[in-house]
Amino acid sequence: MQRRKFLTTTLATAATSVLIDAHAETKNDGFIVKKGKNRSGRPTPFMLVNPNDAKISAKDTNGQISMFEYTGTQKIGPPLHLHYDQDEVFYVVEGEYIFQLGETKSVLKAGDTIFLPRNIQHTWIQTSDLGKLIYFLNPAGKMEEFFDEFSKVTGPPDMAAMGKMFQEHGMKLVGPPLTLK
Numbered sequence: 001m002q003r004r005k006f007l008t009t010t011l012a013t014a015a016t017s018v019l020i021d022a023h024a025e026t027k028n029d030g031f032i033v034k035k036g037k038n039r040s041g042r043p044t045p046f047m048l049v050n051p052n053d054a055k056i057s058a059k060d061t062n063g064q065i066s067m068f069e070y071t072g073t074q075k076i077g078p079p080l081h082l083h084y085d086q087d088e089v090f091y092v093v094e095g096e097y098i099f100q101l102g103e104t105k106s107v108l109k110a111g112d113t114i115f116l117p118r119n120i121q122h123t124w125i126q127t128s129d130l131g132k133l134i135y136f137l138n139p140a141g142k143m144e145e146f147f148d149e150f151s152k153v154t155g156p157p158d159m160a161a162m163g164k165m166f167q168e169h170g171m172k173l174v175g176p177p178l179t180l181k
Contacts, residue, residue: 058140080175095131
């Protein structure tokens with residue numbers, strides 16, 4: 001029993017100190033980002049198609065966290081990749097998705113949450129006609145810059161160029177996207 005109390009106290013203290021540090025380094029101004037809008041004011045469609053709006057910017061939190069809203073109208077997802085320095089948390093608001101973490105695939109539906117730790121390969125694909133995800137990166141890293149740059153690509157992305165783009169933004173491209181076939 002004492003070991004459990006020690007572990008719980010230690011974890012709670014560590015989590016609290018992280019929250020205090022994050023709070024101390026964020027801007028003091030609050031803000032609202034309206035439905036269908038991006039914090040930057042510029043659209044950054046995911047895979048050149050689906051809205052992927054930054055709702056909380058790395059600039060708002062001094063790089064501590066960023067939050068995105070993804071609205072899926074097509075059954076697509078990112079290539080298999082990993083983040084060197086960011087953990088990701090995805091919450092499924094609407095629809096159904098298959099997430100892959102390492103070699104394990106899981107079906108997530110509205111209300112489900114998945115934690116994707118840094119340095120572990122992962123990907124996902126939307127399986128429903130419509131879907132919506134809210135996801136966070138901690139620390140924020142360079143995801144907004146990545147999406148901004150990627151949104152400027154015209155035509156099907158070249159895998160070698162994508163690999164370089166991933167690397168320049170703190171990620172590693174390790175395989176193709178999931179398919180529904």
